[in-house]
Amino acid sequence: MEILAPAGSPEGLVAAIKGGCDAVYLAGKSFGARAFASNFTDQELEGAIKYAHEHGVKVNVTVNTLIKNSEMEEAVQFVQFLKDIGADAVIIQDIGLLKAIKDIPIKKHASTQMAVHSRAGLQWCADNGMDRVILARELTFDEIADVIKDSPIETEVFVQGAMCYCQSGGCLFSSIVGGRSGNRGECAQPCRKKYESEDRNGYILSNADMYCIDYLKKLDEIGVSSVKIEGRMRSEAYAYLASRAYSLAYKDPENPELEKTTGLLKTVFNRGYCHGYLDGVSSLVQATYPDNRGLFIKKVKVKNRTFSIKDTDLHTGDGISLFDGDMKIGGFKILTSGTDVTSPFKLQDGSYDLYRTYDPRIDEVKNLIGRPPKLTGDTKRSKVKVSAPKIERAKNPSxxxxxxxxxxxxxxxxxxxxxxxxxxxxxxxxxxxxxxxxxxxxxxxxxxxxxxxxxxxxxxxxxxxxxxxxxxxxxxxxxxxxxxxxxxxxxxxxxxxxxxxxxxxxxxxxxxxxxxxxxxxxxxxxxLELMITRDPHLKNGTIKDDKGYVFPVYRDRFGFTHILNSxxxxxxxxxxxxxxxxxxxxxxxxxxxxxxxxxxxxxxxxxxxxxxxxxxxxxxxxxxxxxxxxxxx
Missing domain, CATH: 3.20.20.70 (Aldolase class I)
Known part of the structure; x- marks a missing residue:
């Protein structure tokens, strides 16, 4: 089973590879579902593929946005370019693009944005020239096992990172409400904002991140081809630690470095963790906060600005932050040893949530990664003509x-x-x-x-x-x-x-x-339906955003929740x-x-x-x- 890691930048590429992954996925400057990542120029892509291949690592390139007619020729030329520079596969969402590139001899992977979640979906992909399917993240482990049994095609499953609230490929919330299309790589993350419902307020659409390192053996046993780590928008330290943690857990689970690596991974980015839907259908929402807080340590009682860190693994040099609900009170670095810590800023007596946001060993990771080599190439894009001529359409009443x-x-x-x-x-x-x-x-x-x-x-x-x-x-x-x-x-x-x-x-x-x-x-x-989710906690009624817009919510007879436009x-x-x-x-x-x-x-x-x-x-x-x-x- 392949360990597939994210590379959102040249630094992230080097980090993921040094972490020990078998393959990376990355994007060019256009047509990628993470438009706000640093991504790679054409020359950097060629250099990145060469660098990865020299280290025995495969490279999959995302071309996984919806493509307009006016963009199709450029998109096809880009896929041809990727084939010319030796990319191992392209990841795509757009069915029209799949048809347009059918004659380009490069492996084609169906993005999770295609919402493939059935045996019939796997069969369609196999029959239409695809080599791998990245399965929908809404599937449970038992459903995955059933779906991929005797699969005619490779399968890939997300195991780490952000978990969309809406079914992948079916979200229109960012687009319709915010003007930025998730299907075009520009998601404004409306699910990470605050909402009010009849019985609950807070970040009620914000899922915790996936952390499924303990599922690797089971996924391997049922025949999953590749496990995927999400995180092209995250730091190179995250890319290294996630790649290292999952590679060790799968290939060398008794390695004493594994526990330290997972601890650092949970510190470098953490907004709460879950198993996705692998455990079964239950709510993944972590409604207290939507952003990275680091590793939760414990709830502490503060008196005279002082609190105890006894029985924790906090040490001198660690960075910590204190929160009251969703409000950050402040943070500082532990400068003295001992079991009691005193805040350098004014702090009212009371109870607070304590998080570790920094560990000095993260700097060691950054030093280990080092600077990326200069990624260069000289291959030019071929001029590929793609035409869709105008036709005469019958003028019938609609x-x-x-x-x-x-x-x-x-x-x-x-x-x-x-x-x-x-x-x-x-x-x-x-x-x-x-x-x-x-x-x-x-x-x-x-x-x-x-x-x-x-x-x-x-x-x-x-x-x-x-x-x-x-x-x-x-x-x-x-x-x-x-x-x-x-x-x-x-x-x-x-x-x-x-x-x-x-x-x-x-x-x-x-x-x-x-x-x-x-x-x-x-x-x-x-x-219009803005979202459909498998999350069971939203009830029939409405949710209201911070601008006062009210969105109807209803549960269908199959147990899925629909959020409609306001x-x-x-x-x-x-x-x-x-x-x-x-x-x-x-x-x-x-x-x-x-x-x-x-x-x-x-x-x-x-x-x-x-x-x-x-x-x-x-x-x-x-x-x-x-x-x-x-x-x-």
Whole structure:
């Protein structure tokens, strides 16, 4: 089993390799999911690969963002360049990019952003030229063991580092609310901010980091090919210590250096640790604080600025910090030996949380890493032509597709609908009511379903959210939701119809459609889903951010929690423009909505009648939005 470590910079590369890993992953200056890491120029990439290979270490390069039409040629040229300079693999998210690079002979790894969490997903990747899948972090250990049994492809599992609150590849919170797309490598980390709910306040979407060093043997036994350490945005000391700790734990677990190394790892970056979902489905949230505090030592009682460090492993030279809840009171370095420590600053009597934030041995690690060599190369990018010529699209009236979750709303929308995506427990009844009416009833699959339970009846159309569901639903008429992340016109024309990504702008939608010969849908109304999470602690209701925006929350019948946008997408004023662009149908989401609103929306969008706009806006809480249609990402 491979130990795979992060390299966010030349310093991080050297650190990870000296730590003892078998492979590193890193990024160029574009198309990487960590856009704010230092990353590597083309010349540095070539030098980094040469340096790694000289030390017997493989290099996987991330090209794992969604790619616009205008960027595709550059992205393909970059992948060709990576092949030319000897990269061992590329990590990708975009299905259109996968199609565009199918003839470039380089190993291709499916990013965790592809949300692969089923045997069917592994099979799709194997059938489509991929060599490895980085599995979704939402899987439990037992589910991983089941999914990868007799896998036709290599598998990789995260074991260390940040744990997204939302299912990877399905988060729109940063994009819709903050204007920075996580799917484009610019996540603003909304899950690390404070929120209020009906029964809980604090950092209630902030997960503790994964620390799964004690799972290495078990993961190896079930056949996992590679275990991955997250952390390209972290220091070179972290890269070394994480690489060293996991390499020792797997290859030399009796080494006396292991305990010291793990202790330093927990000091250099620590916002609380968990096993992810490997232990099973339970809350991973560490709601007290979202940032690095170092290693928690204990709760201390302070009197006259003095407290005891007896029975701790704190020593002279260690840096410590005191916190009261989520407020940092202050920090200082221990300068004297003994069991009592006195704060150099004013400190009220009381109880505080004590953390070690620095250990002098970390400086020894930095000295051991040293300066990186000059990473250079002289290979130039080849000029690779990638074209998606414009096509003539039939100018047909756009159809109306309604997302519905109850039979009551289904009966309201049927006179106006061409299609219904039914997301309710009583699908058979919904399907029966639509049969013979000319209204198509499509089964809306759960967004996460590692068993991929698809009805045997091939006459039932399916809405899929990921490639595993597409694979499992072969033989059915398959629709792709906006979570399948169609971002460009290179997206394969394998589905009956695909909903475009809601992160595309007006001009980008027009350009994609003008070069794509498949059917496309565009979302035009409803509360977009910002997050879906497996975390069980959020209840039905709302959460409110520090700006006063309120986001509806509901748990679905499969146990997953959905967080919706604070206001509704409303593009009724742009329907004519979209229809002229060649949009085949419009998506209108009326799930969890009242009868009065559903009735008005049906009338307004069927007749494109703007007289209902103000009343709809009022029923939506007083505000609506145009999403990314006028701004893009």
């Amino acid at each position: 159809k109306l597709s309604f997302y519905v979750s109850t039979l009551k709303i289904l009966d309201i929308v049927m006179p106006y609908a061409d299609r219904i995506y039914y997301d309710g427990k009583d699908f058979d009844e919904a399907f029966a009511r639509c049969k013979g009416t000319g209204v198509e009833c499509v089964m809306y699959l759960p967004r996460f379903s590692y068993k991929e339970d698809i009805p045997e009846d091939k006459d039932i159309p399916i809405m899929a959210h990921n490639i595993g569901q597409v694979e499992a639903a072969k033989g059915h008429r398959v629709y792709g939701s906006y979570f399948i992340n169609m971002f460009n016109s290179f997206f394969p024309n394998d589905l009956h119809q695909t909903t475009l990504s809601v992160e595309l702008s007006k001009s980008e939608i027009k350009d994609v459609i003008s070069r794509y010969d498949g059917k496309v849908e565009v979302m035009v109304f409803g509360r 206001s509704d997408l409303m593009l009724i004023n742009y329907l004519d423009d979209l229809e002229r662009s060649g949009v085949d149908s419009f998506g209108i989401d009326l799930r969890k909505r009242p009868v009065e609103l559903a009735t008005l929306v049906c009338k307004a969008f069927k007749d494109r009648d703007f007289q209902y706009n103000e009343e709809i806006k009022k029923l939506c809480g007083g505000t609506v939005n145009t999403g990314h249609y006028l701004r893009g990402v």
